[in-house]
Amino acid sequence: MALVVQKYGGSSVADANSVKRVAKRIAEAKRAGNDVVVVVSAMGDTTDELLDLAAQITPLPPQRELDILLTAGERISMSLLAMAITNLGVKAKSFTGQQAGLITDAVHGRARIVDVVPSRIRETIEKGQVAIVAGFQGVTTETNDVTTLGRGGSDTTAVALAAGLDADVCEIYTDVDGVFTADPRIVPAARKIDRLTYEEMLELAASGAKVLALRSVEYARRYGVPVHVRSSFSHAAGTLVVGTHGDRIDPNAPAPAVARAAGDGAAQKEAEMEAPIISGVAHDRSEAKITVVGVPDVPGMAARIFEVVAAAGANIDMIVQNVSAAQTGLTDISFTLPEGDGPQTMAALKSVQDELGFASLQFDDQIGKLSLVGAGMKSHPGVSAALFGALRDAGINIEMISTSEIRISVVTRADSLDEAVRAVHHAFGLDSSEGEAVVYAGTGR
Amino acid sequence: MALVVQKYGGSSVADANSVKRVAKRIAEAKRAGNDVVVVVSAMGDTTDELLDLAAQITPLPPQRELDILLTAGERISMSLLAMAITNLGVKAKSFTGQQAGLITDAVHGRARIVDVVPSRIRETIEKGQVAIVAGFQGVTTETNDVTTLGRGGSDTTAVALAAGLDADVCEIYTDVDGVFTADPRIVPAARKIDRLTYEEMLELAASGAKVLALRSVEYARRYGVPVHVRSSFSHAAGTLVVGTHGDRIDPNAPAPAVARAAGDGAAQKEAEMEAPIISGVAHDRSEAKITVVGVPDVPGMAARIFEVVAAAGANIDMIVQNVSAAQTGLTDISFTLPEGDGPQTMAALKSVQDELGFASLQFDDQIGKLSLVGAGMKSHPGVSAALFGALRDAGINIEMISTSEIRISVVTRADSLDEAVRAVHHAFGLDSSEGEAVVYAGTGR
Secondary structure (H helix, E strand, O other): OOEEEEEEOHHHHOOHHHHHHHHHHHHHHHHOOOEEEEEEOOOOOHHHHHHHHHHHHOOOOOHHHHHHHHHHHHHHHHHHHHHHHHHOOOOEEEEOOOOOOEEEOOOOOOOOEEEEOOHHHHHHHHOOOEEEEEOOEEEEOOOOOEEEOOOOHHHHHHHHHHHHHOOOEEEEEEOOOOOEOOOOOOOOOOOEOOEEEHHHHHHHHHOOOOOOOHHHHHHHHHHOOOEEEEEOOOOOOOEEEEOOOHHHOOOOOOOHHHHHHHHOHHHHHHHHHOOOOOOEEEEEOOEEEEEEEEEEOOOOHHHHHHHHHHHOOOOOOOEEEOOOEOOOOEEEEEEEEEHHHHHHHHHHHHOOHHHHOOOEEEEEOOEEEEEEEOOOHHHOOHHHHHHHHHHHHOOOOOOEEEEEOOEEEEEEEHHHHHHHHHHHHHHOOOOOOHHHHOHHHHOOO | OOEEEEEEOHHHHOOHHHHHHHHHHHHHHHHOOOEEEEEEOOOOOHHHHHHHHHHHHOOOOOHHHHHHHHHHHHHHHHHHHHHHHHHOOOOEEEEOOOOOOEEEOOOOOOOOEEEEOOHHHHHHHHOOOEEEEEOOEEEEOOOOOEEEOOOOHHHHHHHHHHHHOOOOEEEEEEOOOOOEOOOOOOOOOOOEOOEEEHHHHHHHHHOOOOOOOHHHHHHHHHHOOOEEEEEOOOOOOOEEEEOOOHHHOOOOOOOHHHHHHHHOHHHHHHHHHOOOOOOEEEEEOOEEEEEEEEEEOOOOHHHHHHHHHHHOOOOOOOEEEOOOEOOOOEEEEEEEEEHHHHHHHHHHHHOOHHHHOOOEEEEEOOEEEEEEEOOOHHHOOHHHHHHHHHHHHOOOOOOEEEEEOOEEEEEEEHHHHHHHHHHHHHHOOOOOOHHHHOHHHHOOO
């Protein structure tokens, strides 16, 4: 008998009929002999509707009150889901974050889980009942106040509960079949990935893949919780996110997949059957680039600039500093950041222009970021070369580059991004069939 | 500096603009130097919408889950109200029933308050902040489960908090100006009552006056909480419900108001200026009458019948037993009960017909109940006589009669009820002016 934590997002419980459909699925899992704990988000657009109500009241709602308001959404979905399951003859009870023992710090709106004390959830499953838990919310023990976990909070609730209960698996139900080698809306030949390591999933999530919240993957990695991303519309296996690729890959072996994928089209099908070291191609259109032009190239200048940027609250991603021009002693520093952080960051930099002595500022929100993610990438220099070659062959210019142990990211023009994704996906042999793969060449944006 | 508990119902916070209007009123009370604690119901139709969602899921929702579902409504209204008050520059915090320390028994759907531990509310007002509390809900200490108090629950929350905080007054805001001598929709000449005793208010509420929930009045009487029923649309004083009429009435004096009202039209205006012992005329159209026909008149028969009725869960109100006919030894027993309790009560009685040996059952849902309420009524026999006389003069037949210390109720045909209310209101000198009072004679239903 396995203990399964299942998480259903807002689109899976958008209306009464969806709630009943999900209830049926949960009842099946229970009747199949599992202990089942369910984490549920607010129904459909509930959270947006509540935010809209708050906006009608005040432009600056106190965060504590906003948290109380938003958590009403999960109360509604969780109680309805418990009713629907009970109606199918399976006993179910719903629990708020507080009742489920999700203890957080007191940072309203983006609280961090500090402890999970799921004694009531344990009692419930020991009685043979299904426990439904409100996602996205917790409680501070100091003040007994309701908190929310911020974006992707319900995924994090599910993984944290799975860790706290030592569950066998945490199933994240979504409206797609799993994690794909690229966004299927951009790359029709994209394939579902059967298995990913936490590190790969982290890089994909951080690079724009939206199927799983970054925080929940970090949590899963820390506590070794196996996460199964799958569709609530089918019973097919989705993508399993785990600690290693298991015996299907030898991290010290040479990388046949890359070598072949980059050059040898005929061998691609075979390469896929082996352990590919490339997991997928992620893309992100939500960033912007700021360039500080004509910066005096003296020690400590970069540190001073990024102190100002950090004080403005911006999360910077990639940084590039040009080689200083010998005759002027000036350089340019570019960095990317979430587009929404742009205005306050520009204003903060502008306010120190005289002090720092740079010439001007440029803001560019027409950039796109492509990331190639795969285990053991750094030890295989062929990967970067193949990536740059594929982009060159597609006529796409690279503006910035950054790399990690298992990721290479490049910045391109936003209107070249889709074509870049298709070109790279094809070049690395990720396309599901030769026939479909060629579509990329003729399409653009 | 007074401590004021204010309660706003769902119609006072139906949308964002209403919430802002109420917030302004609360901020004024705070700025006037009061400590303010606010109890709020769910916005407008929220509760009905949530019930409708539950009905789409299952015809028989588990009561525990229904309680969790419904309490989402107050979470929304209370946090929005706290935001709106904060937006006016007055600090405010919202609290769930659990956070406010409203401890109840575990009877979901109609829980009883067993304790009030408002330590967080006290802290909040000591900091000079306004505390907003969710009405209608509490928590069981045994299981930490959310409960609801049932109909009129928010009024009860307000009075219980006022008692627990030893507040100077509990203000119940509504969409009418206070408690009236009769329903103004039926009696245009009805007057607002300035002051009522708990007992009078209890009888009025129990007799169909809907402005204040019966339970909240019982609670207020037990703990001596002064309740002020007033309009959220004006600053005029409403109706004060307190322990005694104060020095304005001597319960042992003769009753000039009644004596004059019944006979002497010219003296009515003067009588009103003295302490009237008649508070008002309530009516109720929600009851039905069951008659058990041909009951053998043997000892214990009535007890047996009402055991069966009680087991069916019906709350009976009035009972009449005819004098037994000497030649047959048979009698008829009639009683009234909420119309909704009719079907199961009829079925329960039918099932014991052979055992008890009665002839037949009759069900009548076309009845109306009129109640005249006032202090010291029983010691003034003229009151009943004047009531019956007024109904006779209006040509209205009386089917049943019951009396208490401060109330006389009669059952009439439902279609005579409005006219009966107007006739009695006029006869007892309750009309606000002679000119308006005569309208009753010509109107009917």
